[in-house]
Amino acid sequence: MDEQTTRRGEKQPESPALKTQSPAPTHVLLRYLSGVLFSRVMFSCAILVGLMEILALLEQTTPILQRHLGVSGILTYAGMRLPFLMAGALPLGVLIGALVMLTQMTLASEMAILQASGLSMWGLYKRLIPATLIIGVMGVVLDDQVTPRSEQALAAWWNRTDPHPENGHAFWFHEGGRIGRVQYVADGGNMLSGLDLYTRTPDGLLHKAMHADRADYTHAHGWQLHAISGIQVDGNKPTRLPVENRYRVADNAASVGFHPSFG
Incomplete structure (x- = not known):
């Protein structure tokens, strides 16, 4: 038998092409x-x-x-x-x-x-x-x-961007024992006109009613009410509150139940 003839059963060396072939990609x-x-x-x-x-x-x-x-x-x-x-x-x-x-x-x-x-x-x-x-x-x-x-x-x-916000509709809101009414909103929710706030007792009776011609919101001072008037009810006796030109409601809008921007 010729020496160059390969022996039966002997493993043949792999060709360079097979060695460099990459496996099939997964996924x-x-x-x-x-x-x-x-x-x-x-x-x-x-x-x-x-x-x-x-x-x-x-x-x-x-x-x-x-x-x-x-x-x-x-x-x-x-x-x-x-x-x-x-x-x-x-x-x-x-x-x-x-x-x-x-x-x-x-x-x-x-x-x-x-x-x-x-x-x-x-x-x-x-x-x-x-x-x-x-x-x-x-x-x-x-x-x-x-x-x-x-x-x-x-x-x-x-x-x-509304040039005539006064034509907007009024709406009511409530938070806890307070009820509010706003005539219209302007400046992207940072100005409320014709604001009425009603505070109730735990029994649901009226305790205080307050009206403000305008309310402005700033991040530094919160809501500030302008031209305020109102009454306070103690038992069956209503008392008119003194008129104030400016009144700071709170340092943040959440404590009065409304926010400067709305959805």
Whole structure:
């Protein structure tokens, strides 16, 4: 037998090409399916939000232009309104995006290929969990953190840019044993006009009624009431309180039950 002939059963040396070949990447299917679902959901949400933004601007563009806010006012309104619309469109976007993804994969025979390769439906669902969790966290953050702040900022901006806040509607509020009425709000919630405060006893009877022509809020001094008048009831005897030009209610708005900005 020739010496160059390899012996039967002897292990052949690996070729350099096999040594340098990298192993197959892992989690490719996981990244692909989650990425496709996430992109389809975001695309569906973008379309829904765009349609709702157009409808909202059709209603609000005229008032914005009447306030001489121009294009910057329109963009400001659209930007502050965006988180609220996104939070509302996200659940429907998930449904539409998932249907679009599954339909496209079925038409492209990807579902048949995955099933032929041994992937079960449960395995398909497991590979969609990362995208679902990311979308769920986004929805929670939008609803709990972003949307309330943006709506509050939008309400304050809308009130602050109102050239005729006196045309606003009056409203009532209460906190503990106090009841209040405000004729209208101006300066983004930092000025209240026609403020009436009623203090009740633990039995629910009227103890004090106070009226102020105006209330201004500053971070340094809290709420300050101007042109104050009122009465105090002790038993069955009402007593008129002395008129004051200025009165500091509290160092912070929370102690009187209302806040400088509103939503």
